[in-house]
Amino acid sequence: MSLRRLAILIFNLALGIFAAAPTALTLHGPASLPLTASSPLSPSLASFSIETAFFIEYLGNTTDPNTLTINLLQNLKDRAGTPAEIRIGGITADSTYWNASLDTALFNFIDSTGTLFNTTIGPKFWEAAAKLLPKDTKITVNLDMHDFKYEGALSVAQSALEGLNPGQLVALEIGNEPDHYSPLLSAQAYDATWEPWSKNISEALGFTRPMFQIGATAEDPLWPYNATGASSQLECVSALAAGANDDGTVKYCSEHTYQYSVCDAARIPIATLPNLVNHTRLAVYLDLWQPRIQSVREQLGPDSFVIGEYNSVSCSGKAGVSDTFGQALWLLDTTLYAASINVSRLYIHQGGPLALQSSTQLNHGGLSRYDLWYPADAMNGEKQVFPSYSAYLFIAETIGHSNSLRIANLWPGRQENGSTITTAGGDISAGQSVVYGFWEDSAQEFPSKLALLNLQIFNQTEAGPRPTTSVTVKRLQAPGADVTFGNQTTWAGQTFALDSDGLAKGEYKEEIILKGNKIVVTVEASGAVLVCL
């Protein structure tokens, strides 16, 4: 019976605005939980990485809190029941120092050309994190390894433990993107510092459980996996193989993903909106990590692999690409796809352009073009919320308050080799449709929700019948993939933008589609819907 139910889930795809005859796509059963479905999803699946030097600009301090940031984070907690986690880190963590006498929360050393050299934090920094973030927000802190000064790393770790609420500090990272250090570190050389530091800090701070997140590496896995240099890459698996966990200090592994880049001339032309909004490209990219995800989970447990820093376009994003509604669709699909291959949490990176990132880019202030919102007026844009924020509302609401929801990709569907990319190169028959199913552990015969994404820059009509119940549909919408305004982006009919300080504005809208033989849900081109069955 359940097989029949799913088999009549039909997608009518309008291949072009004027297409007269839609193509029908039928998903074949079984509708029960697939064997390759993920582990139970973390309610903090959609989390944040905030660049250390920009953390106070985002959050404010206890005398002058940033209510926009606080409201936007609280909206997510309201939907998922658990706050998004925050990793405080990034390249500036490798030049961040503790000063117990500092009277401000944070001091950035910026020279007369506007270049940021280093960051000093004091007690008010942790006070802001402890008091202003939504209650129970878990924090991961990135320590400086780049200076190779153990006492400096220890003092930041100790200040975090003492300054945050009890239990709030959930992990420490040692170094940011150590695979980009110069001279290059082998896994053995990395471990030679990482392993004794993690042990000494654990002893000094009295940790009785593993508290460290290893890796934080930047480079993509080389493809094919037997390519020259692939076996000598510094990453979680090679670091673990070289003995990083000999003292049992490793809790999680984090690797960073930036699918596109404007760091160098060769990659700039590839960082386009149509490439960004393309499921095939996104899945092929994330699939590169599958062997590492599997290995790390076997060694450290089912919830151990995270993408601790990521965004779409490295070196601070690209106007017209990473600040658009297309980025919202990319963010939604990236998060759900990663979850479907057992990435436990993803921390979207927020911050600004930085010195030394690239010789060609502006690195003198402002905020990154890929941020979900600007907490304050910046030299490259006023205070605002970008369309991509709404993707995190979609995810938080999909997970709801469940602690046992599992996800699987239903279309294009998982293939023999573990990828969703078919020999035909993904979903070419049906444009750019992507379907995820969500199952409660307690009800494995039929999914409780479906996420239907249309990543094609055209229209799509979708249908999801369930003869015995009504279906509610909530939409993620904007006038087009190229829209850059949060105030034109709606989730379930409402905007979450600056004019309401990040709070919901407008009439809440969900469509209730009554049971019938066939239910047709129309999805606009470049749009996504959440169907609750």
Ligand SMILES: *[C@@H]1O[C@H](CO)[C@@H](O)[C@H](O)[C@H]1NC(C)=O
């Ligand atoms: C995800 O993890 C679960 C539980 O460990 C496993 O059964 C499933 O095959 C994994 N899925 C993928 C796509 O790796």
Ligand SMILES: *[C@@H]1O[C@H](CO)[C@@H](O)[C@H](O)[C@H]1NC(C)=O
């Ligand atoms: C720490 O901050 C205080 C107050 O701003 C300052 O006087 C002192 O020089 C700083 N210490 C160091 C080592 O930078």
Ligand SMILES: *[C@@H]1O[C@H](CO)[C@@H](O)[C@H](O)[C@H]1NC(C)=O
């Ligand atoms: C708090 O923020 C305000 C506004 O940026 C600033 O004037 C003040 O010095 C900050 N206080 C601390 C303790 O950092």
Ligand SMILES: *[C@@H]1O[C@H](CO)[C@@H](O)[C@H](O)[C@H]1NC(C)=O
């Ligand atoms: C920060 O960088 C400046 C400029 O190089 C340097 O003078 C200063 O000592 C650095 N601060 C710390 C705390 O290392």
Ligand SMILES: *[C@@H]1O[C@H](CO)[C@@H](O)[C@H](O)[C@H]1NC(C)=O
């Ligand atoms: C770690 O602690 C041991 C024992 O206290 C000490 O000998 C060693 O120098 C420390 N390592 C570092 C990197 O500080």
Ligand SMILES: *[C@@H]1O[C@H](CO)[C@@H](O)[C@H](O)[C@H]1NC(C)=O
């Ligand atoms: C990688 O493996 C493939 C398939 O086994 C083989 O054809 C190719 O020669 C190998 N490449 C290298 C660099 O070893």
Ligand SMILES: *[C@@H]1O[C@H](CO)[C@@H](O)[C@H](O)[C@H]1NC(C)=O
């Ligand atoms: C998406 O990317 C794949 C792989 O690069 C490509 O074959 C396909 O044509 C793209 N789809 C669209 C609609 O651009």
Ligand SMILES: *[C@@H]1O[C@H](CO)[C@@H](O)[C@H](O)[C@H]1NC(C)=O
């Ligand atoms: C929408 O947001 C943009 C960016 O913040 C702003 O410039 C514009 O005035 C806003 N429009 C409305 C109607 O509020």
Ligand SMILES: *[C@@H]1O[C@H](CO)[C@@H](O)[C@H](O)[C@H]1NC(C)=O
């Ligand atoms: C899986 O197979 C598809 C189709 O042959 C191919 O395009 C893709 O690269 C393969 N992925 C992996 C990770 O092997």
Ligand SMILES: CC(=O)N[C@H]1CO[C@H](CO)[C@@H](O)[C@@H]1O
């Ligand atoms: C058919 C069509 O209009 N496609 C366009 C949709 O919008 C995006 C973003 O502006 C364009 O890149 C497409 O060419």
